[in-house]
Structure formats: structure tokens, C-alpha cells
Amino acid sequence: MDDALAFSGLVLALSGQLVQEIHTGVSQQGFEDLRPAHGFAFAHISVGGATTADLAEHLGVTKQAAAQLVEELVRKGYVERHPHPHDARARLLGLTEIGWAATRAADRAARAAVAPWQEALGEERFSELVADLTLLAPPGPIRPAW
Amino acid sequence: MDDALAFSGLVLALSGQLVQEIHTGVSQQGFEDLRPAHGFAFAHISVGGATTADLAEHLGVTKQAAAQLVEELVRKGYVERHPHPHDARARLLGLTEIGWAATRAADRAARAAVAPWQEALGEERFSELVADLTLLAPPGPIRPAW
């Protein structure tokens, strides 16, 4: 059997479907000005303590690209810039209440996308699946890939 | 435990890593002018019988974008356009020998990326994993997602 090659296709197919459904779900909850890539930024900013340069490294893009993304999210009301307590050059990024609301909407959409799969496999088998995938997942940051 | 949310993150993380490794592997095998998105086009063209319009629908982009992608792949020597036997407007797309070589390189890279995971879980458990994911995977075309 060529499980290895099949696995690649399956992971790509699932991830594509997942991204699509989360994006659609988030839009339908009223956040129509967010795109899939923004989710990765939210995930990093929501942890707290992130600067634009941190975000750039996390996303694997240039500082310039990260600065533009932050500027866009600030303009749309999802992100705030605060002075950095120990570095007068840097600005700490944080989510606004709207930013948190969008994050919760994305979580809901993700759960909704996964629910049918969870049901199809059954709770127990699904838990084993998650456990297996946890062993495989790389420790690094989650980034958009193409 | 919130398996559903964890599952989303895991799938995205794995797919990101997978895309990255396949791209790197393909580049290292001498195909440095190919990007991840090209793989999805190769997958469709390699089946045979595809036109540019088919490809556009498969990739979920406009005919224009597909035409530009085909033009690029033709220029780089991966794809050929043949006359369509039953439709004087259309052109049948096919892979050149170089195109097939690139496809094989991508397969090798995918296997290499998956191999450590296969080993980490063990053959049997990995096979069950593939079986589970097969149940979940949507039937439609595999597309780049963001």
C-alpha cells in the first residue's frame, strides 16, 4: 500500500476544506473583512506580548508585510498598538474586544467544521486520531503555506 | 478536552509543514522554478483530458489565472498544448517528460516528508490513521486554500 502518498493528499484535502469552512463561518458571523491569513496573526497576537517584528517572524514574512497586516487590522478595529514598557522603539500588539469576538467566531467555525468528522468516526476513535496527530505535529508556529 | 479545536490546529500545522517540505524537496531535485501551487495543476493535468477551463474550475480560480499558469508551465517546459480532437476552440493539456519527472520528484518528496511520521507511529497505527482520514476527506478537488 502506498499509505505515505495517500496521507499527503488527505492532509492537504482536509486542511483546504478546513480553511475554507472556517473562513466562510467567520464571514457569516459578521466578520466579512477578514481573510484566512489573518487568523494566523490573531493566534499570535492573542497570546500577548507580541510586537510587529515578532509577528513577522511567526508568519514567516518580512517585517514590512507584517507591518502592513497590522496596519490593516488596526484600521479595521481588530488590533490595538500599545507602548512597550521596556522598549521605546517597539509597540505591543493586542486584540480589541472586536478582535476577541472574531477569534471566538473562528473557534466556533472550526468546531462546526470538525463536528461532522468527529461524529463520523465516533468520540473514541476521533480522540485516538487527535492523539496520533499530536505526536506528528511539528512544534513550531502554524503558518499559511502557499 | 477540546479535541475539535485541537484537531483543526493539528491539521493546519501538518499541512503547512508538508507543503513546505515537498516544495523544498522538489527544489532540491532541480525543479527550482516550481511553486507549491503548481503541484495542484500538475495533479489535474496528469490525469489527462484537461483543458485550461477545466483547470480553472479545478483550482477554483478564473480562466484568466489558469491560462497564465498554463502559459508559464508551457514556457518552462513542463506542459504541452495539443489540439482537441472534438473542439476546435479548446486545447488539451498534457505533461512533457520534464513535467512527469517533476511529478515523480514531488511524489518522492511527499514520501520523504511523511516517512518520519510513518515511523513514529508504526506501520499499523499509521495505516489506521490513513483509514480514518480517508473517511473524513471530502471527495472534491484538492485546492490551494490561502
Added chain:
DNA sequence: CTATATAGACAAGTAGCTTGTCCAAATGGA
């Protein structure tokens, strides 16, 4: 205290997509 590194901003250029328009060939209905 000086040299180097870093956070962020300003400016310009690029690549991969989009919309809009058009033509020629295919298709379907009367």
C-alpha cells in the same frame, strides 16, 4: 562611549491574481 543590532516607517517594485471585453467555435431550440 562607541559600534553594532533592532523596531518600525517610508517608498518603490513585483507576482499572481482579478474584472472587463472580445472573438471564434460549439450547442440547443424553434
Added chain:
DNA sequence: TCCATTTGGACAAGCTACTTGTCTATATAG
């Protein structure tokens, strides 16, 4: 068979998310 509509593909222009390059102010290390 003729005409109306659809479809495959091409040409042109524009947009957007990125890039590289340069600069200033602040921080850090020797």
C-alpha cells in the same frame, strides 16, 4: 437549417499582498 446562447480561450488593465531597499530612533554589547 437558422438563429440565440453558451463556452474555450486571448488581450488589456487594474488590484493586492507581498517583496527589496533605505532611513531614523532606540537598545545593546564590547
